[in-house]
Amino acid sequence: MNSRIILDDLDSYSEKLKISQIIIFFERKGISLTKTTIQNYVRIGILPSLSNKKYYEKIHIIYLTMIIELRQFYSLNEIKNILFFVRDFDYKELKNIYEEFLEIQETIKLGIDIFFKNIIIKIDSLNKTTENYKNFMFLLSIASSYNYLKEIHINSIFMNKNFSPKI
Numbered sequence: 010m011n012s013r014i015i016l017d018d019l020d021s022y023s024e025k026l027k028i029s030q031i032i033i034f035f036e037r038k039g040i041s042l043t044k045t046t047i048q049n050y051v052r053i054g055i056l057p058s059l060s061n062k063k064y065y066e067k068i069h070i071i072y073l074t075m076i077i078e079l080r081q082f083y084s085l086n087e088i089k090n091i092l093f094f095v096r097d098f099d100y101k102e103l104k105n106i107y108e109e110f111l112e113i114q115e116t117i118k119l120g121i122d123i124f125f126k127n128i129i130i131k132i133d134s135l136n137k138t139t140e141n142y143k144n145f146m147f148l149l150s151i152a153s154s155y156n157y158l159k160e161i162h163i164n165s166i167f168m169n170k171n172f173s174p175k176i
Contacts, residue, residue: 014038014074015111016104025064034070040077050076055089057096068100071107078110082159124154 015038022034028044035042047065050056056072059065072092079088095103132146 016107019067019070022067024066026066028065031065031070053085055085055092068103071103074107
């Protein structure tokens, strides 16, 4: 996702939200969510159940925002496991976590730019002249890198209860 979902207007919403209000919130952010999708997320346990069977809360919007981010790379079962870490957090804690995530993304973007430049330098050093070859190698390298990162982080987090990222 090129642009992250900004939650700056979330505090202006009431505590009790109808599903149609949640759909409109995301439509205003350029994201299409259906009633069925939201209800399925609740049914399978990715989105917390409703405290009142009729209304959602602002915390559901934050969860949906994180699900949308995670859905780009993870299966629903993996997302359920990832969100396990924040299941006991309240609205303010979860909103702070997401806002901190947005800040971290800025740092990650800088590192990724350097990473991509290094891939391009390496591909150029192979002295292959066709653009198709270069494009293929670049995309293959990115896919391989993504798979590697996903594998080491998923395994590290779920296999080691005392996981701490290595710096």
